[in-house]
Amino acid sequence: MSDPGGLLVGRYRLAERVGRGGMGTVWRAEDVLLGRDVAVKKLIVPPHLDDDEVRILHERMRREARSAARITHPNVIVVHDVVDDEGLPCLVMEYVPSITLGDAIKERGPLGPGEAARIGCAVAAALRAAHDAGVLHRDVKPANVLLGHDGRVILTDFGIALAAGTPSLTTTGKWVGSMDYVAPERLTSKAGDPGPASDLWALGATLYQAVEGRPPFRRATPFATAHAIAFDELEPPRGAGELSRVIEGLLAKEPGARMDAPQVERLLAQAAGEQTAPTGPPPLAVDAASRTASNTHTVPKTPMAAEPGRGRRVALRSLAAVAVAAAVAGGPLLINGYGGSDEPKDPASGGSTAGPHSSPAPSPSPVPAGYRLRKEDMGLSVPVPDGWRRTTTNNGEVAYVDPSGLVGLRLTAERFAGSDALRHWREVEEAQTRRDNPRYERVRMSATKFRGSPAGYWEFTFKGRTRDFRAVELAFAGSDGTQYVIYLSAPTAQWTTYRPVFDNAVNGIRFQE
Template sequence: MGRVWKARDRMLQRDVAVKEIVPPPGLTDQARQELRLRSLREARAIARLDHVNAVKVYDVLLGADGDPQIVMEYVPSRSLHDAITADGPVPPRRAAEIGLAVLGALRAAHRAGIAHRDVKPANILIGIDGRIVLTDFGLATAVEDVNLTLTGVVLGSPAYVSPERAMRGTVGPEGDLWSLGATLFAAVEGQSPYARPSSMMSLTALATEPPPPARHAGPLTPVIEGLLRKDPAERIDADTAERLLRAVLAGPATALPPAPIPTRAPAPTSAPTPAPAPIPALTPDPAPAALDAAEPSASVRRRRRSWLVAALSVLLPLGLVIGIPLAGHRAPRTTSDADLVGPPESSGPSTEATYSAPPAADGSRPLTWSVYRDSSGFTVPAPRDWRIVRRDRQVEFHEPGGERMLTVGPVDTPGGDPVGVLTSQEKDPAIGGRLRGYHRVEIAAVNYQLRAADWEWVHTGAGGIVLHVRQRVFTTSTQQSYRIVWTTPDADWPANADAFQRVTAGFRPAAPPASGGLATLTPGGTGAPKSSMTPTRSGYQLVGAASGRCLDISDPASPDPVALRIWDCRDDRGRNQLWTFGSDRSVRLGGRCLDVLNASSDEGAAIQLTTCNTTPAQQFTLNDRRQLVNAHSGMCLAVVGAGTANGASIEQRACASGAPHQQWSRR
């Protein structure tokens, strides 16, 4: 019932998406007017939402025939449907990430009194910058105004429509949750639970068959089973779904207990859903009670029979009116200058994990997490109830009765390449005495903070247990560096490796010192910084791999916009060549930002330096292939014509693997 176009807003110089409403053929004038009202309702519905995972609406235009055209943000992306079609089903953990983002958008909509009514993979966008967006609220209607439904038409996708909506026309938050469950099923299985050759066959299966098992869901199984319960009164609510999805992301990839059957009555669908109560931050929620596998009670059997009779009574007329849119105890502390302050706040939408997963297959205890705030100012996710020991500036978290350990703390600032620093540490003759049976896994640069490298190895611990260790050394400013070390028994490493990612994703450094000389990291040392009389450089040179020359501007005093080029790297050209990387993903020089000319998504658009405005056209990520990728266009910063001579200009090009004119190193 609509077409979406990519367009250019010439006034604001940005790409937008324009949804053109295409009325179905044969509509009466009254029905056409109802459709126009519905489209305006869509615009109002989206405009009321303010959520990172919900598409934004900018304006509504009226065509010559009076049909509205809705102007929305353009998200460079592909849909989850396209991803499944091209690449196959996604892993359960990735499906949980997508589900959590969509659930956040739905909860925001439900709090505003809006039901989406068409949650499905085709309406979930996966941005090139990783953002997940729920779009096409074209079927959304204010829950308190259910009289706007087009006469004689039940809109929706039969493979994802909820049972109560298909059979009774009931619209509400519970129906959106059912559709989310069907979407998660499709994500891990490759198709919806009721995918059939025709709409009628899908609806017949929905009415007469139980949901099929999700054989590849793994730890997502309780979420999918709970969301796909046909009776809304037995379906899990948004709070439970969120807790279970977070448990999948926080815990090992093992099956969780079935979700409990709610004892609440379903919320009325004629009023907005109240804002959910916050999940307690410091007390782990108990694991959901397992369902009894015995024979269903008589009342449950009666409910199922009544559902079947109701389904059969409405199925035939529904076939004529379905419209398919086109589109334990706390260990004592041994330190007094730190605190555990609650779940982490920074990995994805939120990283709180208050659900205790079952024991992992390797026998290690599951982890629940809190945020540790150190007196020096840094914060980091840490396993709750582990013993805290301070050694000089390092903080150690020891597993009670186990071998796992997390170490976090500042180190002396590296003056050069972290890979070189770690390699020098490895060559220290004392390593062999401290790490019995040492064997390197790898030392490699990683894309983290300003500069970083990982050193991973195995060695035999004091008790004869083979330990697996990963240490990350990284720079957060010109005067600050840290290390994070994660240690587990080698046999348990596969089940515990994700914990290291959780810690590094949630780490936040202390505020950098206001002034001071540049310090130097001495291999193997963690003592106090050694002061230097060398003035601190406020930034990094970006050196092209093909040319060996630096990203440069000819005159820092030039007015906006300033053209970019490559030029010989020189210490006396700091005002022309020293770039800084902001937390908002901006790349700055002299208070101005790298920018794509006119916020263009076209290949060959110039890259310039101009006034900072925090838009995606000014957001760049240096990936692990050393490419600077623009968040708006998804293209890479490149030298025009793959040039290597002084003065060669800079543009954006489609990212190509192994293209040296697109590769940059910070120095």
């Protein structure tokens, strides 16, 4: 059924065709049961295919649904349902009024570095979530990046994704993916064994096209393009500005030499923040943040404004102990080792990526322009943006709130106890954090290092009363055993603008003598 007005499985009424790709046609449809718009992707089966090839197409679409369903992240498309229509599988997904990045480049020309950084940061976050879930996308390109009219950036089309533990659907002599965005290792003897670095190469090629208007190695024929990808030197981008470093770091020929997703996400967030941060403070909002911060019974360890849930006090207080326990237990080091250098960090060492013998950099970063070093009685000083107001709570927590009242930075210092903090943290996440914060979703919870010592990292999203929020926190210990937690929350729509506040604060922490 492929006509407007047609009803799939008695529930999804086709409204208009909004896109067409190599595997299917995408329709805007109405879910008549729930009364909402959805996107329906209907499989296209060319008439010349044999039975085995048709079977592979069917399985790819089902795998797309399974792969996307394994990832819970605001920058990854949500799949609602898989239905059959006349013997063909159809994917029912969230409908996002949008334009693809590829179409935006065609219509408007190359993007500025700030906008490219914002988009790239979101795609890097989506890839990090996919890789953490054991899913390789394998077809990252501008056509698969949606730019929502509401500002969202969404990675879509997991049709050729490869999930851990599943066999590849690629047959001998058949190629899947778009040649302009294929990593060198997939063109050589390692072609059958792609890894996360291959997706990051594709992100680099996508960013290059975003700022230059063309893919980095496109030649007259696919064969010539493949040869250039494998052997030719990269022509430095001319319109990338400060993104040149990230793009060149992603397009390194050797997978092991490329930046990883957390490094890329951090650097792009900083670039996007520098390009898109407001030039002056917005009008002062209702003083919801300070009212919340002064109420020890209802203070949420979520956003600074009084929009979200009732609290994560137990979770937050046990976080630093969890960091140590997780590191001792051999937990994965999935984020940058905050070391104070502005070079990309090796998560395992806390040092730069300059070489295998890099060592942690214990010195804090200089205080950035537009920030002021704020000294606290808890034994440390931290860079905070100019114009952010300081408040305290009855339990000794310090909060810095931006002029809008919706974004804030929190600092906590305590001594912790507990023989199994990691188990306690996870128990509290389900029993309290998810209960008290509507639509709480974990983005990442892992052990890491702070200046060479064990630390803990927690990033998540949740629903406030009127908007979505995202939050991040780092727990670490001082030399005297004091356990610190630094936390930032902001509206999801402004995350790329405000995430650099967290990174600048963490990288600039100074312990007092």
